[in-house]
Amino acid sequence: MSILGILRIALKSLARNKTRTFLTMLGIIIGVAAVIAMLAIGQGAKKIVEDQVNSMGTNVIQVFSNFSQSTVRAGAGGGNLLNMGDMEAIRDQVNGVLYVSPIYNTFGQLKYEGKNWRTGVMGVDADFFLIRDMKIAKGESFHSSDVDNGAKVCVIGKTVADNLFGDIDPVDKIIRIRNIPFTVKGVLEAKGQSVMGGDQDDTVIAPYSTVYTRLLGHRWRMMTIIVSAVSREQIHLVQQDILELLQVRHRGTTSEEFMVRSQTDLAESANEVSNTMTILLASIAGISLLVGGIGIMNIMLVSVTERIKEIGIRRAVGAGKQDVLLQFIIEAVSISIMGGILGIFLGTGAAKVVSNAMKWNVAVTAWSVILSVGFSMAIGIFFGWYPAKKAANLNLIDALRYE
Amino acid sequence: MPEVLLKTIGLAKTYQMGEVQVQALRCVDLEVRSGEFIAIMGASGSGKTTLMNLLGCLDHSSTGEYILDGIPVHKMNDNELTAIRNQKIGYVFQSFYLLPRTTALENVELPLLYCHKCRLRERHEKATKALEIVGIQDRAHHHPNQLSGGQQQRVAIARAIVNDPVFILADEPTGNLDTRTSIEVMNVFQQLHAQGKTVVLVTHEMDIAMYAQRHLTFRDGRLISDKINPNPKSAKADLLKLPKADAEETT
DSSP: OOHHHHHHHHHHHHHHTHHHHHHHHHHHHHHHHHHHHHHHHHHHHHHHHHHHHHHTOSSEEEEEEOGGGOTTTOSTTTSOOOOHHHHHHHHHHSTTEEEEEEEEEEEEEEEETTEEEEEEEEEEOTTHHHHTTOOEEEEOOOOHHHHHHTOOEEEEOHHHHHHHHTTSOOTTOEEEETTEEEEEEEEEOOOOBOTTSOBTTSEEEEEHHHIIIIIITTSOOOEEEEEEESSGGGHHHHHHHHHHHHHHHSTTOOGGGEEEEEHHHHHHHHHHHHHHHHHHHHHHHHHHHHHHHHHHHHHHHHHHHHTHHHHHHHHHTTOOHHHHHHHHHHHHHHHHHHHHHHHHHHHHHHHHHHHHHHTOOOOOOHHHHHHHHHHHHHHHHHHHHHHHHHHHTSOHHHHHHOO | OOOEEEEEEEEEEEEEETTEEEEEEEEEEEEEETTOEEEEEOOTTSSHHHHHHHHTTSSOOSEEEEEETTEEGGGOOHHHHHHHHHHHEEEEOTTOOOOTTSOHHHHHHHHHHTOTTOOHHHHHHHHHHHHHHTTOGGGTTOOGGGSOHHHHHHHHHHHHHTTOOSEEEEESTTTTSOHHHHHHHHHHHHHHHHTTOEEEEEESOHHHHTTSSEEEEEETTEEEEEEEOSSOOOHHHHHHHSOOOSSSOOO
16 A cells, blocks of 8 residues: 555544644644744854854954952952053064954043933053954044054944934044043944843943043053954964963963953853753753653554554455554654644744844754654654554454454 | 365364363365355354454464465465455455444445555546445445444445455344345345355354355354255345335435
């Protein structure tokens, strides 16, 4: 008998028990939906992390003093602080370095014509914009001559511009940062939220020389250094060289005292979190699929017992053991595949809901669909095998005389 | 003399019931020729059901030979027996054994489904024709639970003849039917016989056996008599003698 014929018989007998068939499918539906949704959401999360990391610039490496590793000596400013000499050494001595900029972070009250805004102020070199791949939406960025002269100029983020200026064009206006007048040279292009959830547009960027002398005063002058490597392949090497260089320059320090982090490190740790979540959720989905499969086996066993007579009749008029085996396996596989397909729709729907709610770009990939259909088919064959074998091996006369 | 269709030589069947061996059939030798209408008779426990299972290739014999249409069936494995059941034998059972929630036509098509050569169109044609032969074509799209006992048995007979088997094996085909319907069913068998079909009927009712041409009687697993029925009854004539039923059959 042809597979198509057996398929017709199988579908017909499933159609006779619609409620039961649907309930049996439910386990598979939920399992597959969970797999699809989880994979889609996981992919979406990964994509977001990637985008964010890329928005930090290309091939970026950041160097910090790691205070938690030198607590004994570290009063305020007592740790092994990075200094301008370190930055120059990195720029001049490490191969594969494209741009280097120091970063001084502070904060201050900004004022413009009676409007106030409190935010972080970054003191950086002109190359910082290249390293972080920051674009200017209006006006221009400051130049290295401004850094050399300690010019009181700055570039502001979109959030700052909106809050201080509203509809007014901020370019060439003078704002006061901690009461010191700065000329706004430009407004940054908006970048949105960062990986950690902070607003990347709520910032003011000024020449580090100006920030150092005008804003930091004698406070704690903690500096970080931001570096860009010439290529992606070089990142790791540059990281190592920087670490070695710093250890030479700061005699007696251990390798833990400075942190040299690349954006790939960041991406990796973020991905690790999302991978762990994905694995966790996928294993829950897997358990659900397993339970669904056992449900199929259970129902198929009931179905075989119910239809012993039918099996006897079919065998008597010429159905071989293979035909009976195939009929029941195809029934089980039909349940699981239909469940799988419904699960794909449900999972896609769930992923859409999540993507709308979280404003994530959740994508259901083709391979996750193929994976779940293939997996549910395998479940159908695996859990359908035993009941089908039982049906095929029934004694013909006993089956025929069964009441 | 027509060719020998079924031949058994020393056919025997022993069942193991726990510790005890039960000899259900001992050393049966018989021959059935093409075109015969035979009744196998005996009380319950006489071995007639066992013989029917063996003749119908539903079971393996313990010892002995069975040659069906020139094929040594006793040497065959399960798969080959399946093909023989499908191609050579048409079954009619006491309780009809139709598939529930399946139309009469589909029930009749069932043996053809398991025959690789048969295409869909051909299946419909053959099944429809079989239903016409037993006179129930107008019920082709009814389910068994919408048919009376007599109608169901006719569908079962249609299923038995749809593959054009070499013989029809009927196991107590009238056991679940009233007198009138029984005679109607026997009439169908007699018509098939008249068209040249070989019919082997298993029954314990003498009344029913009287419609056959030859009587094989079994007792305790042995064939004790093999007689020609000198004047078989005509089911058609008997039907005319019966008082008219209220309706042909109620559904």
